[in-house]
Amino acid sequence: MTPAKKYKAVVLGSSAGGLNALKTLLRNLNRDFRLPVIIVQHISPDSENYLIHILNDLKRLKVKEADEKEHPQPGHAYVAPPNYHLLLEPDQTFTLTVDERVNYARPSIDVLFETAAEAYREHLIGIILTGANNDGSRGLKRIKELGGMAIVQDPETAEVDSMPKAAIQACAVDHILSLEEISALLNTL
Amino acid sequence: MKKSQEELLENQDIEIRLLIQAIYDKYGYDFRNYSQAHIKRRILNRFMLSGMSSVSQMIHECLVNHKFVDQILMDLSINVTEMFRDPAFYKAIREHVVPVLKTYPFIKIWHAGCSSGEEVYSMAILLKEEGLYARTQIYATDFNPVIIKQAKEGIYPISRMKEFTVNYQRAGGKASFSDYYTANYESAKLLDSFKKNIVFATHNLVTDSVFAEVHMVVCRNVLIYFDRALQDKVLGLFSDSLTGGGVLCLGSKENLQFSGYYNNFDGLVSGERIYIKRYHV
Numbered sequence: 001m002t003p004a005k006k007y008k009a010v011v012l013g014s015s016a017g018g019l020n021a022l023k024t025l026l027r028n029l030n031r032d033f034r035l036p037v038i039i040v041q042h043i044s045p046d047s048e049n050y051l052i053h054i055l056n057d058l059k060r061l062k063v064k065e066a067d068e069k070e071h072p073q074p075g076h077a078y079v080a081p082p083n084y085h086l087l088l089e090p091d092q093t094f095t096l097t098v099d100e101r102v103n104y105a106r107p108s109i110d111v112l113f114e115t116a117a118e119a120y121r122e123h124l125i126g127i128i129l130t131g132a133n134n135d136g137s138r139g140l141k142r143i144k145e146l147g148g149m150a151i152v153q154d155p156e157t158a159e160v161d162s163m164p165k166a167a168i169q170a171c172a173v174d175h176i177l178s179l180e181e182i183s184a185l186l187n188t189l
Numbered sequence: 190m191k192k193s194q195e196e197l198l199e200n201q202d203i204e205i206r207l208l209i210q211a212i213y214d215k216y217g218y219d220f221r222n223y224s225q226a227h228i229k230r231r232i233l234n235r236f237m238l239s240g241m242s243s244v245s246q247m248i249h250e251c252l253v254n255h256k257f258v259d260q261i262l263m264d265l266s267i268n269v270t271e272m273f274r275d276p277a278f279y280k281a282i283r284e285h286v287v288p289v290l291k292t293y294p295f296i297k298i299w300h301a302g303c304s305s306g307e308e309v310y311s312m313a314i315l316l317k318e319e320g321l322y323a324r325t326q327i328y329a330t331d332f333n334p335v336i337i338k339q340a341k342e343g344i345y346p347i348s349r350m351k352e353f354t355v356n357y358q359r360a361g362g363k364a365s366f367s368d369y370y371t372a373n374y375e376s377a378k379l380l381d382s383f384k385k386n387i388v389f390a391t392h393n394l395v396t397d398s399v400f401a402e403v404h405m406v407v408c409r410n411v412l413i414y415f416d417r418a419l420q421d422k423v424l425g426l427f428s429d430s431l432t433g434g435g436v437l438c439l440g441s442k443e444n445l446q447f448s449g450y451y452n453n454f455d456g457l458v459s460g461e462r463i464y465i466k467r468y469h470v
Contacts, residue, residue, distance in 0.1 A: 068413050068442055081442060087226040090202075095224040096442050098269050098410045099231075115226040118198060145194045 007149070007189050008123040009072060009092075010035050011116045013109030013139070015042040015131025017159025019051065021179055022129070026077070027058050028183030035125075035189070036072035037061060038086070038116065040107045042131070045083040052079055068096045080107035087111060088119035103135040113139020122147030125189070127182060129153045131163025137170035144171045151175045151182055204244035205232050211248050216258060218332065219395045220265055222419035231264045259335060266333045267414060271349070272307045273356035275441060278409075279315055280361045281461045286436050287319045289457075289465075290404065296325040297403040299430060301394060302411035303329040306340030307353075311360075312407065313383040318363050322386060328401060330392035341389045343379035350377050394423045399430050406431055410440035417447065424450045433468035 014021055018041045026037075041051055055063040055077065066078040066086050071093050080086035084096040085107050102108035113126050113136060126143040128136045130153060144150050150173040155161035157178045168176060175185060209228065213219045220228055232244065241247055250257045273279050290296050296316075303309045309329040316322040331337050345353075354366040370377040392400065394411070406427045412420045427437055428450045437454060439462035445451045454464035 069417060069447070084442060087224070087230075089224060089226050095226055096413050097224070097227055098267065098413075098440075099227070100269055111230070115230070119226075121195070146198070147195075 006123060007035060007125050009116065009120050010037045010125045010127065010186065011113055011139075011143075012037055012039045012127045012129065013041075013113065013131070013136040013163075014039070014129035015105075015109075015133060015135065015160070015163055017130035018042070019054065020159065021153065022051075022055060023058065024179040025129070025183050026055055026060050028180055028187075029060050030187045031060060032075075033061065033187065034074045035186075036074055037077040038066070038072060038080075038088075038112065039077060040080045040086060040109045040112045042105050042107075042109075042135070043082050045106070047082050049079065049082065055079070066094045066096070068094055070094045080112065082107075085111045087115040089115075090119055092119050103133060105133070105135050109136035110139040114142045117142040117146045117148060120148065124148035125151065125186070127151045127153075128164055128167040129179070130158035130160050132160045133163060134166035134170075136163060137166045140167050140173070141171040144173070149174050151177065151185070153182065154178050201233070201244060202229070204248070205229055208232060208244055208248045208251065211251055212258065212261065215252055217396065218262060218393070222395065222416045223265075224414050224416065227414055228265065232261075235261060235264050262333055263335060266304065266331070266336055267302070267411065268304055268336065270304045270307045271356065272345075272353035273311045273360040273362070274308060275409075276356050276359035276361075278360075278438070278441065278461055278463075279311060280359075281458045281463060282312070282438070283315060283319065283361050285458045286405070286438075286463065287315075287321065289434070289436060290316075290321055291319075293404055294324065296321060296405070297401060298325060298327045298405045298407065299401065299403045300327060300329045301392070301406060301408040301427075303331050303337075303340055303389070305336055305345075306343055306389070307345065308407070308409065309340065309387060310343060310379050310383055311357075313387060314357075314362075314369055315360075317383070322383075325386055327387045328403070329387055329389050332391060332393040332395075334391050337389050337391055341384075343384060344376050345379075347372055347375055347377050394426065395419065399426055401430065402432055403430050403435065404432055405436040405438065407438045408440075409438065410443070412443045413440065421448050421450070424448050428453045428466065428470070431466040433466060433470075435466045437464040437466065438462070439464075 061077040063077040087095040152164045152167045155164045357366040453470040457463045457465045
């Protein structure tokens with residue numbers, strides 16, 4: 001298998017400061033970026049899904065809310081709905097649940113990352129961006145354990161650095177980069 | 190390192206499948222068509238807390254220790270609920286469904302997967318305010334007997350009343366929410382008058398069949414835990430239970446679109462998963 005074909009999906013977790021970070025990251029992706037991107041951004045339980053609107057306006061990936069049983073498609077980005085956890089099944093389809101909050105969050109980044117790690121194994125890229133807690137650390141560690149790639153936003157460049165710092169402490173991440181560098185790296189995969 | 194992690198994962202998946210099979214064979218509770226990723230998270234969470242050496246050890250414990258099985262059933266129940274959860278849903282019921290229900294001389298409602306009862310009592314309060322409760326019979330069911338017992342009691346932590354009150358108001362509540370419960374030091378008990386027309390009973394959507402003809406089925410955030418085949422089977426149960434013109438209420442992320450029963454229903458409220466059963470199906 002050529003390295004270029006190795007990866008099949010990207011999971012992305014962001015919290016405080018995430019909206020701007022996601023905008024920068026997506027805007028710098030090539031128009032023909034082919035991997036599905038699955039996003040958990042911590043949002044208030046009753047927020048309208050304005051995030052999807054804003055990210056769609058960038059005219060890069062087609063952004064939509066993740067539907068239960070949906071199979072992530074190339075060229076699309078999926079956002080976890082407010083107040084639901086987003087999980088990946090072994091057959092690489094989405095499940096939504098209303099289970100207890102994890103790390104005070106629903107959706108939780110760990111829940112997505114841990115289940116996606118098992119569904120995609122070495123074909124997954126996990127990315128942790130800005131945030132004020134430590135959600136996503138366990139999940140990123142799991143992605144590494146199963147052979148995937150772990151990328152963390154350089155805490156120096158993050159609006160809030162605790163979430164990237166926690167992720168870097170949790171496992172041996174492959175890349176610590178600015179948002180623009182993350183996009184540039186993704187564009188080569 | 191990578192190899193052993195993958196083998197561990199594979200072994201654990203096999204053990205979890207066997208555990209689910211053992212629970213079904215011994216006790217008849219069937220989780221085989223639930224979301225695998227969800228079941229796995231719940232089982233492994235219990236595994237961590239149990240201090241046991243393997244999931245296989247949990248299988249043995251399940252076979253010999255009924256208390257442990259009850260614990261697992263509780264883990265696999267969906268216990269996260271609140272009164273007037275999704276206020277917009279109750280608002281839609283008030284505005285769009287109550288006028289339909291008012292045309293019936295007697296109303297039967299099946300609330301399937303009612304958990305600890307918060308959403309059933311919410312519906313009872315709404316119907317009372319709309320002048321319909323006296324002629325309504327609600328069947329509230331869940332597979333888990335422990336949860337049904339809690340639902341029957343209708344006692345909730347006082348700490349949650351603030352959140353429930355906000356929901357109630359946002360749902361278009363017309364009175365003072367605190368009039369509907371009696372408060373103690375730590376708990377709030379729903380008034381008995383709301384329990385009068387509710388029958389709480391165990392019913393398993395996976396293994397049990399239709400038990401009554403009803404005018405409305407409420408089943409929210411239950412189907413998302415099922416695979417497609419089981420979703421379809423349960424939607425068939427609901428379709429068979431409903432009278433023509435009856436109302437089906439699903440959770441806001443659940444829809445009929447991919448179901449074989451799609452053509453049995455028409456959408457009633459846009460933006461909510463509220464459907465009307467067609468008369469000729």
